[in-house]
Amino acid sequence: MRFDLNVDQQTFATVLGQMLQGAAFAPVEGWGRYDLGTALEAQFDAGGFFDAAAEPDLGPVAAALMVHDVAGVPVCFELAASALIRPFLGRDVPRPLAVRVDGQPGALRYLPQARGIVEIGETVRYADLPDGAAQPVDSLYAYPMGELTDPEALDWQTLDADPAKLRALWQVATAAELTGVLRAGLDAVLAHVRDRRQFGQPLGAFQGVQHRLANAAVEIEGARLMMLRAAQRQAPGDAALALGRAQEITNAITYDLHQFMGAMGLTLEHPLHRWTYRAKLLKAEMGGMGAAYLSYATDRWGAP
Amino acid sequence: MDFDWTEEDAAYRARIRDFLARTLPANWDEIARHGPGSPEQTEFSLTFCPKLADEGLLVPHWPADWGGADRPPWEHFILGEEMWRAGEPRGAQYMNVNWIGPVLMRYGSDAQKAQYIPPMAEGRAIWCQGFSEPNAGSDLASLRTRAIRDGADYVINGQKIWTSYAGLASTCFLLAQTGGADGGRAGIAIFLVPMDTPGIEVRAIPSLIGHGDIHEVFFTDVRVPATARLGAEGEGWTIISYALANERVGIPRYEMGAATLDTMVAELQARGQFSDSIVRSRAAQAAAACEAARLQVYRVVDGRSRGQAPGTESNLARVAVVGAERAVADFGMDFLPDAFSGSGHDALLSHHERAIVTGIAAGATEIQLNLVARQHLNLPKGA
Incomplete structure (x- = not known):
């Protein structure tokens, strides 16, 4: 039982941290709810960061930490699927990559940019996405969202990949991104309540605020550690429990973060929505908390 | 990062489970029904702990000079998990093992060490901790029990409350003020007081958390020699801080909770009541709370095992542990209400009594949140 990173993972995390410092918040014209970090994405591509999980000394733990940390910057680009699904498909596929689980209907994140789509169900299928295969749709979420024009028209190929393992990896990737956006939202609100004064003292000095933020910190940290254990083990039970826990804590935390940021947090001039409106989509991924917990119950205590 | 146990750690855990399976009697759940402070469990601990000591499993993390084997923190921790998982057959003696012994080793006089440490290492000493008072709970430093120097002695007057295990303890680890009326932290000293000293009166407080657990202890002109003082006058707060840092994460309650959750699920399965999705997902939710706590506690132990100074992680861990015990206790009462009346469910009844005190004992959750x-x-x- 060790919680420290190995030397390669530490170096990787340090370099990553330096790269992320350059990603600043800027409002997007025309009521834009997300800001595509194309420059950062190009840096990741050039540095080979998308392939970290396949490096023996880095592995899925470093890749999951990367997804977590990148989720904390106010720009976004497709990373979760590239970092934790793409290296385990058994063949080269292009990125950005979209992921659909169990034929879930409706819009998917990053589909407008994606050049390929993976479907995890009873088997694992893959299809290239030629121009026109997906269309962008308007959305409340802080992601580029899109719909497939005609899913059955795609050239689906069944991959020789273990669906249980890929499902677990997608649960880990989702939990990593979710705990990352929650942590970033919490940090933004902490900065605000340290500075903003009312009734002659900082908001953060009121115990009614302190306890809720302290609880949020405890819950996010617990979910993050569960996610990391699941990243190491890639076992269905650990992954389902980690995702379920991250999804469970999201409602109360996103509510509190907006509550303490006040009206400013409802504007597009402030980045809080970039994290909370990703959390609100991620908490429903793969059927949400209920589905994750039912899956865990079967893994631990047997089928009903 | 590695979240799996080493082969050595796994073998150590298996050895403890094997010992428990061989040693705990068939009616153990009945003995453990009323908690670690109950007369039944206290009496049991006085035969069980010597057996643990013979097996080298009572104080393995202590230095060899004091009957230990200098084993690493993780082994000590695994031992605690397995004992609490089994319902804590060491009774109140877990406190000796975890912190009273180590505190005496560091701060005790040679005479105090010689008098008190060997009986702990042999498994035949029951201690109580005289900390809280009617007007000093979370604000422990405002305690008012006074110890006034009188020649070669101290004379102690005051009252303690919520004192665990006081009814059957032979010695009290007592906090008292030797300074003025408002001495605060700087005036606190610690005394090792034999509980049969004249002037000590113990009253059990009937409670929801098990028989013989909490008490009021009254000190009326209790005279002890100055040699009963642990450390210097005014050093009490430093010693207590050391003791708490040594303890760091307290009882591994998430392990007790996780084991109890399995017992609850097995009971529901036996009744054919574990197919409903709501019940299943609530059970998983409770398991998630246990794992969230477990990993935060493990991180603290990991830091300790690598010699890191205590940080705020232990405060986070303590809050998480409360969430775990609440989730399990609430699950039980929500879906097995009848297990908490009548007979046949000793393990669930005793877990409930132990779980409900989690957010209060050893420091309120709200203080941890602060x-x-x-x-x-x-x-x-x-302001």
């Missing part, structure tokens, strides 16, 4: 807010999140102190 510490997380100020020291971990760097939020300002209020």
Whole structure:
């Protein structure tokens, strides 16, 4: 039982941290709810960061930490699927990559940019996405969202990949991104309540605020550690429990973060929505908390 | 990062489970029904702990000079998990093993060490901790029990409350003021007081948390020699801080909770009541709370095992543990209400009594939240 990173993972995390410092918040014209970090994405591509999980000394733990940390910057680009699904498909596929689980209907994140789509169900299928295969749709979420024009028209190929393992990896990737956006939202609100004064003292000095933020910190940290254990083990039970826990804590935390940021947090001039409106989509991924917990119950205590 | 056990750690855990399977009697759940402080469990601990000591499993993390084997923190921790999982057959003696012994080794006089440590290492000493008072609970430093120097002695007057295990303890680890009326932290000293000293009166407090657990202890002109003082006058707060840092994460309650959750699920399965999705997902939710706590506690132990100074992680861990025990206890009462009346469910009844005190014993959760807010999140102190 060790919680420290190995030397390669530490170096990787340090370099990553330096790269992320350059990603600043800027409002997007025309009521834009997300800001595509194309420059950062190009840096990741050039540095080979998308392939970290396949490096023996880095592995899925470093890749999951990367997804977590990148989720904390106010720009976004497709990373979760590239970092934790793409290296385990058994063949080269292009990125950005979209992921659909169990034929879930409706819009998917990053589909407008994606050049390929993976479907995890009873088997694992893959299809290239030629121009026109997906269309962008308007959305409340802080992601580029899109719909497939005609899913059955795609050239689906069944991959020789273990669906249980890929499902677990997608649960880990989702939990990593979710705990990352929650942590970033919490940090933004902490900065605000340290500075903003009312009734002659900082908001953060009121115990009614302190306890809720302290609880949020405890819950996010617990979910993050569960996610990391699941990243190491890639076992269905650990992954389902980690995702379920991250999804469970999201409602109360996103509510509190907006509550303490006040009206400013409802504007597009402030980045809080970039994290909370990703959390609100991620908490429903793969059927949400209920589905994750039912899956865990079967893994631990047997089928009903 | 490695979240799996080493082969050595796994073998150590298996050895403890094997010992428990061989040693705990068939009616153990009945003995453990009323908690670690109950007469039944206390009496049991006085035969069980010597057997543990013979097996080298009572104080393995202590130095060899004091009957231990200098084993690493993780082994000590695994031992605690397995004992609490089994319902804590060491009774009140877990406190000796975890912190009273180590505190005496560091701060005790040679005479105090010689008198008190060997009986702990042999498994035949029951201690109680005289900390809280009617007007000093979370604000422990405002305690008012006075110890006034009188020649070669101290004379102690005052009252303690919520004192665990006082009814059957042979010695009290007592906090008292030797300074003025408002001595605060600087005036606190510690005394090792034999419980049969004249002037000590113990009254059990009937409670929801098990028989023989909490008490009021009254000190009326209790005279002890100055040699009963642990450390110097005014050093009490430093010693207590050391003791708490040594303890860091307290009882591994998430392990007790996780084991109880399995017992609850097995009971529901036996009744054919574990197919409903709501019940299943609530069970998983409770398991998630246990694992969230477990990993935060493990991180603290990991830091300790690598010699890191205690940080705020232990405050986070303590809050998480409360969530775990609440989730399990609430699950039980929500879906197995009848297990909490009548007979046949000793393990669930005793778990409930132990679980409900989690957010209060050894420091209220709200105090931990204050510490997380100020020291971990760097939020300002209020006006």
